[in-house]
Amino acid sequence: MCEWFITHMTTKSSRRTLSTAEERRATVMRTAIDAFAARGYYGTTTTEVAKHAGISQAYLYRLFPDKEALFVAVVDHCAQRIRECLADGAARAGSGEPPAVLASMAEAYARLIADRGLLMVVMQANCAASEPAIRDAVQSLYARQVEYVRAASGATEEQIQEFFARGFLCNAVVAMEAEDIDAPWARTLALGLRHYPAE
Amino acid sequence: MCEWFITHMTTKSSRRTLSTAEERRATVMRTAIDAFAARGYYGTTTTEVAKHAGISQAYLYRLFPDKEALFVAVVDHCAQRIRECLADGAARAGSGEPPAVLASMAEAYARLIADRGLLMVVMQANCAASEPAIRDAVQSLYARQVEYVRAASGATEEQIQEFFARGFLCNAVVAMEAEDIDAPWARTLALGLRHYPAE
DNA sequence: AGAGTGAGTGATTGACCACTCATAGAAGGA
DNA sequence: TCCTTCTATGAGTGGTCAATCACTCACTCT
Numbered sequence: 001m002c003e004w005f006i007t008h009m010t011t012k013s014s015r016r017t018l019s020t021a022e023e024r025r026a027t028v029m030r031t032a033i034d035a036f037a038a039r040g041y042y043g044t045t046t047t048e049v050a051k052h053a054g055i056s057q058a059y060l061y062r063l064f065p066d067k068e069a070l071f072v073a074v075v076d077h078c079a080q081r082i083r084e085c086l087a088d089g090a091a092r093a094g095s096g097e098p099p100a101v102l103a104s105m106a107e108a109y110a111r112l113i114a115d116r117g118l119l120m121v122v123m124q125a126n127c128a129a130s131e132p133a134i135r136d137a138v139q140s141l142y143a144r145q146v147e148y149v150r151a152a153s154g155a156t157e158e159q160i161q162e163f164f165a166r167g168f169l170c171n172a173v174v175a176m177e178a179e180d181i182d183a184p185w186a187r188t189l190a191l192g193l194r195h196y197p198a199e
Numbered sequence: 200m201c202e203w204f205i206t207h208m209t210t211k212s213s214r215r216t217l218s219t220a221e222e223r224r225a226t227v228m229r230t231a232i233d234a235f236a237a238r239g240y241y242g243t244t245t246t247e248v249a250k251h252a253g254i255s256q257a258y259l260y261r262l263f264p265d266k267e268a269l270f271v272a273v274v275d276h277c278a279q280r281i282r283e284c285l286a287d288g289a290a291r292a293g294s295g296e297p298p299a300v301l302a303s304m305a306e307a308y309a310r311l312i313a314d315r316g317l318l319m320v321v322m323q324a325n326c327a328a329s330e331p332a333i334r335d336a337v338q339s340l341y342a343r344q345v346e347y348v349r350a351a352s353g354a355t356e357e358q359i360q361e362f363f364a365r366g367f368l369c370n371a372v373v374a375m376e377a378e379d380i381d382a383p384w385a386r387t388l389a390l391g392l393r394h395y396p397a398e
Numbered sequence: 399a400g401a402g403t404g405a406g407t408g409a410t411t412g413a414c415c416a417c418t419c420a421t422a423g424a425a426g427g428a
Numbered sequence: 429t430c431c432t433t434c435t436a437t438g439a440g441t442g443g444t445c446a447a448t449c450a451c452t453c454a455c456t457c458t
Contacts, residue, residue: 017455018404018405018406018454018455019405021404021405024406038329039241039327039329040239040241040242040326040327042239042242043240043241043242043327045444045445045446046446046447047444047445047446055406055407056406056407056408057407057446057447058407058408058409058447058448058449059405059406059407061446061447061448062404062405066446066447067446067447120326123325123326124326126322126371126374127239127319127322127323127325127326127374128238128239128242129374129375130237135375138375139375139376139377139380142375142384143382143385145384146383146384146387146388147383147384150383150384150387157386157387157390160387161368161387161388162364164368164388165361165365165367165368166364168364168367168370168371169360169363169364169367169368171367172325172367175325175328176325176328176334176337176341177328177334177338178338178341183342184346184349185341185342185344185346185349186342187356188345188356188360189345189360191356216424217423217424217425217434217435219434219435220434223435223436244416245416246415246416254435254436254437255436255437255438256416256437257418257419257436257437257439258435258437260417260418261435261436265416265417266416
């Protein structure tokens with residue numbers, strides 16, 4: 001929150017240094033994740049997003065044509081981060097057997113979604129499929145993920161499907177905050193799901 | 200939509216027959232599913248819900264104290280329908296081996312979520328966990344489901360977890376409307392997921 | 399120094415939303 | 429028939445939201 005101070009108020013003087021629009025867009029995409037994560041597309045106001053990025057709400061509308069385009073841009077940003085994370089996991093496994101590569105990717109993914117915000121934005125987008133533009137963004141997100149996993153692991157269709165099934169289970173457990181609940185049902189769902197505490 | 204005509208305008212005369220508040224609440228819970236399914240808790244207006252039930256928005260506020268209570272009631276209603284469905288699946292399997300019972304439950308569940316609305320409400324609720332009352336409703340929904348599946352099937356923890364993992368996969372596929380897409384990634388995700396067309 | 403370009407904002411607007419209230423009308427019992 | 433209780437609505441109210449606009453200021457180039 002209030003990145004403005006970090007990037008612009010390094011000295012005590014009131015001098016301010018302008019960013020380029022592209023830098024600002026990048027800042028917004030990073031900071032908007034936490035805003036949209038909590039209340040989703042409909043429940044998050046553009047004023048909230050602007051505040052998180054340290055800019056005025058009016059300027060947000062110069063950076064993005066409307067709220068929908070802003071949300072789609074944030075989803076695409078998340079998609080890219082997830083792909084980078086899967087690539088990282090695959091690289092770590094080297095050229096092993098498919099199950100070993102999948103396991104390494106799963107491990108990397110589990111570490112990634114220790115950042116709850118990123119995961120929740122993806123889930124929120126999944127639920128906002130009634131907006132065609134958002135639905136398209138979600139479909140393209142999963143299209144790329146599935147094809148990347150297939151290419152990087154060389155696993156069978158069944159193995160890939162199970163990989164994603166466990167991923168969705170993981171998402172749901174984190175979304176409903178069941179990870180820390182000490183009850184049989186919660187432990188059963190979270191069985192063997194690595195839980196990296198938030199940093 | 201417009202249930203009012205069905206229950207109240209069976210004759211041409213302008214005479215109207217009142218329902219009891221309890222009947223009305225039941226109607227609202229049934230019809231509100233489709234409203235909340237599309238745009239979630241924040242994106243759905245109380246006017247929309249009232250219209251679906253064929254009553255005025257003002258009267259909705261006599262039946263439910265506020266929007267949150269209304270949404271939670273709808274989620275609880277969905278939870279109950281899912282439990283009935285699982286029980287039906289278990290009954291159909293008789294007293295077979297755990298995997299057979301789970302398969303029968305999965306079959307029943309797949310048939311249930313041919314009704315896209317019911318599934319989407321549950322997913323929307325899962326995403327609205329930032330409201331404590333809604334998060335509690337979701338947790339209690341899954342708590343009962345997991346424990347019911349455990350008791351009815353006698354399966355191991357791992358089997359139960361995989362049962363729910365496949366359930367979440369199924370949910371995600373339906374939510375992102377990937378069932379009908381004719382592309383490798385979509386076919387991989389939907390592999391073996393029975394797809395009952397909407398009635 | 400002065401002109402031109404792009405970053406950035408305060409104030410506003412019209413639409414819409416959750417929620418309220420006063421009141422009309424139906425059902426049913428004495 | 430009159431009276432009470434409950435269903436049901438029209439007409440608001442205050443507040444909030446996405447989107448717009450006129451404007452200021454910072455930086456760059458000449």
